Amino acid sequence: MPSMELRRMSSSSCVWLPVLVLQCCFQLSASLIYWSAYVELRYLDRWTNETVGSMCECGVFGAHSLLESASGGIVLPNADPLACSRNTTFTAPHEPWIALIKKGNCTYTRKILAARRNGASAVVIYNIDGTGNNTNIMSHPDADGVVAIMIGNIQGTEITNLIKSGTYVYMKITVANPYGLWSGATWAYALSFAFIGITAITLFYFAFLFIKRMYRNQQLRMQLREMKRVAESAIAQLEVRTLRRGDPEVDSEDTSCAVCTDSFQHNEKVTVLPCRHLYHKKCIEPWLLEHPTCPICKYNILKSKMDEESSEQRSSSDVSFCPPVVMTVTSTHQRHTSDVQTAENHVYCEMGVQTQHIYENPAFEDEPQTLEHHNINNQM
Incomplete structure (x- = not known):
């Protein structure tokens, strides 16, 4: 039963894993898409008394904005053009109306919430000075549920100047086209x-x-x-002999080459392995190059070769020649009366035995440290 439950859980996880991956990919791709907006403007020119209209795809919806159309007269904040104050108010002569606010000094959320508290049907935020008609994607997660777009600084400044001069400006916002951030x-x-x-x-x-x-x-x-x-070196050291008529292996029914399964004949060359098994020389050598073991008992011919080499190394390292030791000692009492006497001894020693020193003066041999101190004092 536990195995069945584990199998069922593993199968369900295998099913849900691709779904989660697809969902994550979909959410990621959705977050990389933004929507543009058509912005239509109409106002009455007081000098010509004619209605001036324009339309462009020059707006960008906010990341948390409603993708819906909105229209109405444009209204500016009363005191603070940035709408960052807590007491920001708007005076709207007609309904519905759209708030026009400049970017800066506070978050997009605060600006949008201030306009929505005063009854705006949509919020338009234009960019800061010096950015031309460039726009950004606004992020306002706490102010969703309202249409909010951004337009360029030049266009926003022109609309602001018209409204400040007493001109009523009508705006209509329409959803345009989706774009990817990767574009x-x-x-x-x-x-x-x-x-x-x-x-x-x-x-x-x-x-x-x-x-x-x-x-x-x-x-x-x-x-x-x-x-x-x-293997070639080991094969070269194997015993090779030529069979004679009196050999027991010749024409024997009980003995044959295990490689070719043929019986041994007179004058054939055979190779004798260290395990004492016989084979035809022409049969066993190719076999030993590929498999250095006896076909019958699996004896490894390389093992015997390595044993021989290691034994030779041990035998050669057992005895070593010690270099001649030359020791010259001069007695303190004969220092001014006799010449220097030398002794040279060649010693053959075994491994692990220290070099033997032979001295001419027995006293030095008994107390070498005392004599050394006397020599130093005399030299001083």
């Missing part, structure tokens, strides 16, 4: 660098795997060559 130049550069980076990392990874595999193959080939060399 901009910045995102194009970012995606290009990301693609180049991922490609470079992938190429380096595969190059590393290729070099690693080549190195392993080279090491394997070197090991195979070394094993073949050792």
